[in-house]
Amino acid sequence: MRYIFRKTCMAITLLLMSMLTLTAQDNVVDKIIAVVGNQVVLKSDVETRFLQLQAQGYTSGSVDLKTEIFEDLLIQKMMIAQAAIDSVEVTEQEVENDLERKMQMYVQRIGSKEKLEQFYGKSLLEMKNDLRDDNRNELIKERMQAEITKDIHITPAEVREFYNKMNKDSLPMIAGKLEVQQIVRYPQVTDDEKDRIRNRLRGFRDRVHNGENFATLAVLYSEDPGSARQGGELGYMPRTDLVPEFANVAFNLKTDKVSKIVETEFGFHIIQFIDRKGERINVRHILLKPKIEEAKREQASSRLDSIADLIRSEKLEFDEAAFYFSADKDTRNNGGLIVNPYTGSSKFEKDNLPPAIAQQVNTLKINEISEPFLDVSGGKDAYKIIKIKSETKAHAANLSDDWSIFENMLTSKKQQDILNKWIKDKQANTYVHIDDSYKNAKFRFKGWIK
Incomplete structure (x- = not known):
């Protein structure tokens, strides 16, 4: 069974990273190949996604891959056009927050912000700019889908009936999963090293006051490799996307002013205001990271070693140790349990x-x-000890252990049935014009050609 909307959303999410490095659209002679309501589909939209999918090793099923991409775009544009009529909207802050969430997910997957930027040869700001329009359209489509399917209701009896009718030889395999707890210690920076960093940043601030260009200094000296290439510029960001210490200073700066020295978990900064749009601010910064002495690294590791011995000897529970000794504010209050x-x-x-x-x-x-x-x-740099709290082995899904899996599958089926009907109904009363090059295409929904 094909859930085309879920598949498309997942495909776009998986492709976000590959989209960042592709510039195929610059090489495509562009033209409008479809009009859906007041929305247009460009040839470059299809060609670029085609190259992206090929790069991911994706092959089409029963239809031509370009036709499949084209039809998914037709459906997206139909939903965006209807969303405008029904006043279904997403805010710019929602778009930015979703982009930031995805960027953080990719940072964690690849290991660090620096590695992500090095791999793609772009700053996080450039990546976000590349993805913003597609991300906005996808969010509008998702919200419109949710509006269309909002009245679905699933009963336990329906879930059991759905499960009983399934071929038990084709039940989905559930991957093994882990719960992991951690205790974190950060190696301390000496006061002398902090003073060295502060004095260096004061020197940069004096140089800006004496007429030197802040952006040039950021390129030369900032230890934030992503923003340094952009003259320290971070791009428009809401307060929630910045660490509190940084945000509190940045949001109170005036044009071209350089801040006092700001200490955050990432190091020490000076900040220059560029512009503000509503609740989003654009600033430059220079980041310097203190060097950590080897003795302080050994001290953090040794402290964790002692804590681990207390836990192993049952003198202390891991949860208690996390609460009393972990320096990670996100996990210490829940026993060190890491959230996915x-x-x-x-x-x-x-x-x-x-x-x-x-x-x-x-x-x-x-x-x-x-x-x-x-x-x-x-x-x-963070030193850690961890414990596997629980583990479930890979297994064929069953109703007693994986009820939510089958409930979600049935919900998806009902959603797809409703969406299929909605598309067919809208095809009949929405203005659609398809370029002649697609007149003979084998679409899944037959109502595009009129």
Whole structure:
């Protein structure tokens, strides 16, 4: 069974990273190949996505791949046109927040912001700019789909009937999942090193006051590799996307003014205001990261070693140790339990764990405590010990253990049935013009050609 809308959304999500490096649209002689209501589909839209899908190794099923892409775009444009009529909207802040969430997901997957920017040869700001329009359209389509299918209701009896009718030889396989707890210690920076960094930043600030260009200094000296290439510019960002210490200063700056020195979890900054649009601000910054002495690294690791021994000797529960000793504010209050950014739950497939943690997991059994190790995936050096709290093995889905799987499958089926009917109804009373090059295309829905 094909759930075309879920498939399209997932495909676009998976392709976001490959889209960042492709510039195929610059090489396409563009033209309008369809009009749906007041929306247009460009040839470059199809060609670019075709190249992206090919790069991902995707092949089409029963229809030509370009036709499949084209029809998915027709459906998207129909929904966007209807969303405008029904006043179904997304805000710019929602678009920015969703882009930021996806960027953070990719940062965690690849290991660090620096690695992501190095791999694609672009700053996070450039990546966001490349993806913003497509992301906005996808969010509008998703919201319109939700509006169309909002009245679906699933009963337990329907779920059981759905499960009983399934071929038991084709039940989905459920991947093994883990829950992981952590205790984190950050190696301390000496006061002398902090003073050295502050004095250097004061020097930069004096140079700007004496007429030197802030952006040039950022390119030369900032240790934020993504923004440094852009003269330290971060792009328009809401307060929620900035760490509080940085945001509190940045949002109170006036045009061209340079801030006092700001200390955050990433290091020390000076900030220059560029512009503000509503609740979003654009600033430049210069970041310097203090150097950590080897003795301080050994101290953090040794402290974790002692904590691990207390837990292993049952003098302290892991949850208690996390509360009293962990320096990670996001996990210390829930026993050190790490939340999966992809799902919002505490369960991970191994492939979705941060690389340093995944490497440790491979050598641990449930309830064993790891040796201290270094993890730099969060943008700063962190020493950790971890424990696997629980593990479920891979298995064929069954109703008692995986009720939500079948409930979601049935919900998706009902949604798809409603969406299919909606498309057919809208095809009949929406203005649609298809370019002659697609007159003989084998579409899934037959009502595009009139």
